[in-house]
Amino acid sequence: MRTAVDLINLSPSVPLEGDVPQRVWTGKEVSYEHLRVFVCKAYVHVPKDEREKLDDKAKPCIFMGYGREEFGYILWDPIARKIVLSQDVIFLEDETSEDVERWEKNKNTAAGPVNLEPISPSQMHENVEEVVHDEPQGALDQEVQEKSN
Numbered sequence: 001m002r003t004a005v006d007l008i009n010l011s012p013s014v015p016l017e018g019d020v021p022q023r024v025w026t027g028k029e030v031s032y033e034h035l036r037v038f039v040c041k042a043y044v045h046v047p048k049d050e051r052e053k054l055d056d057k058a059k060p061c062i063f064m065g066y067g068r069e070e071f072g073y074i075l076w077d078p079i080a081r082k083i084v085l086s087q088d089v090i091f092l093e094d095e096t097s098e099d100v101e102r103w104e105k106n107k108n109t110a111a112g113p114v115n116l117e118p119i120s121p122s123q124m125h126e127n128v129e130e131v132v133h134d135e136p137q138g139a140l141d142q143e144v145q146e147k148s149n
Helices: 002-009 021-026 097-108 121-132 137-148
Strands: 040-045 058-066 073-077 082-086 089-096
Touching: 040 073, 040 082, 058 089
Parallel strands: none
Antiparallel strands: 040 058, 040 089, 058 073, 073 082
């Protein structure tokens, strides 16, 4: 609701003869550079003291509005499921919250942990034979017969 009020206060008004309410109230020139597409995808910088060495430096969020008491952007972090206020944000205004949700689903359905234990050459040979012999024997025999004719 606050974002809607901010946008109305930055829009020309008929009762003010086309002037902008915020300019009339404050006497200052109005800037539109801070405006962003509502519910667009955004990346919020994660400060060094809040991350480990190999953690991501930014996390995907969804833009929800503007800070009330101090300048900043209000964002929804779908991973941590909390509201974040930050000034250090990169916006992808052509991407929506649906793109963030789709990205999260893909991230959660990624392959599980990878087994990094070494495999001996004999085990590798056994695994290759299993793959080769997985094909139905009848289909393989038929293919050999066709090639020999």
